[in-house]
Each structure stands twice: as C-alpha cells, then as structure tokens.
Amino acid sequence: MTSLPLDALVVVADGEGARVFRNRGEQGAVSLHQYDLLELMNMNDDGPARSMPGESTSRQLDEATFAKQLAKSLNEAALKQQYEHLVLVADPTTLGRVRPLLHKEATQRLLAEVGKDLTNVPLENIERAIAGP
Template sequence: MSTTPMPRIPANTLVMVADGTGARLFRNAGTDSRLSLHQDGMLEPKDLDEEGPSGVMPPESDTRIDEATFAKQLAQRLNEGALRQEYEHVVLVADPRTLGLMRPLLHKEVDQRMVAELAKTLTGSPLADIERALSAP
C-alpha cells in the first residue's frame, strides 16, 4: 500500500481541524518548507435548534443530526472566508464522517484554495501531533 505524501503547506495557510463537535483554526506561521502552526480561533456548534443540515432542525434531533448541522456550519464558514478573500490556501483535517458531510457543501472557491485534506480525528490532539500529521511524508 502506497501513501501519498502530504504536500507542502504554504506560509499563512488556514488549517481547519474539525470533528462533529468542534473545530480549531490555525495559520501556518512558518515557511513553505517548515510548518509552524499557531492557533487562530475555535468554532463550536451554534443555533443547532434553529437550523438543521438541510434547513430547520426537526424536533427529534439527535447527535448525528447535530454533527451534520455543524459540518454544514463549518463548510459555510470556509465558503464565506474564501469569497471574502480571508485566506489564499486552506488545509482541512476532519474525521471521515465530518469530512464526507462537508465536501459536497464546499464552494468551488474553497476547492481551488485546498492544498490538502486529511481524514483523521485530531481536534483534541496536541499541536505537535497535528503538525506531525501534516508534515508526514
């Protein structure tokens, strides 16, 4: 089994590390050849009762619906940021389910800025582990 090497992550790239319950935002404060992430913010699900994954939240909401709604919110955040020129490059790291929910919702502007995506749960991981995963050959 061969593994595809992780591409170099340009300086100032936005890195979103997410799962169905939260997201951490980082910027690469290093260089194109030396990754050095600095946390730039955190995102948590909001207004889950007022919106669902495809509109208004049904009254029988459960964890999976909440996670899908949050994935939609994360995709919207990336879409808005791309359209406002808030980042030139982006890396998306998310658990496989969240990544799968987000992919079809991402605007073509996000796709054009996507340097890499990694299907891995790293939201609660130490910074060194996230950097290691993104620097892996």
C-alpha cells in the first residue's frame, strides 16, 4: 500500500484482541494514533462464528468468538458511517475468520489486508508494514 487516506481506520488484531488506530498522516503518509483496544468480552452472550470442530480447544473457541465480535464491531461502525477507509492487519487465521463475517458496507471500505500478527510489535513496525517499501 503506497498511500493511506487521512483518518483511515487501521485495525491490528489477533485471536485475543485488537489495537485500533486512526491515520493522522497528511497526503497519504502513514502516522498512526491508537484510540482503542478491543478484547474478548461477554463470553456467555456470544459464541464462535460458524460451527467449530468438536475437538476445538477453549482457546480456539475464544479466538473464533473474538473474530466474530470484531467483525460485528466493524460492521456496526461501517453502517453508522464511522469510517470511510479500513485496513485490517491480522494473522492469517484471524483474517480468515473475520473476512466472511464482514458486511458489504465494511468490505467496500476495506483498502488492504495485511496477513501478519503485529499486535505486540512497536508502532513503527506496524506503520512500516502498512506503508510498504
């Protein structure tokens, strides 16, 4: 990705949580500012997305449930016009769980997907991964 619009929503997630950023860089520059941190919540009210194999571990169930909650949050924000552009950064498993759950309004705003787990890396590394070479 060579250019990131001002105020684009950047979500950096794994199966356990997500860091949510807005781009504050002018003229396509990447300058991320974190404004939210999402974690798995209300386990009793939610279950995993789709059916899970019977031999799934509790961790796998939690990760699938978080992916469902993340997709729901992104869908609601898109439908409420809370973001115009979205970049989703997540490990391949989480991306694979979130992608099919995204509403078409969220999908239409999706500028890029980065299939890497960057949730616990410094901000500069996330900006570099989004900006590209």
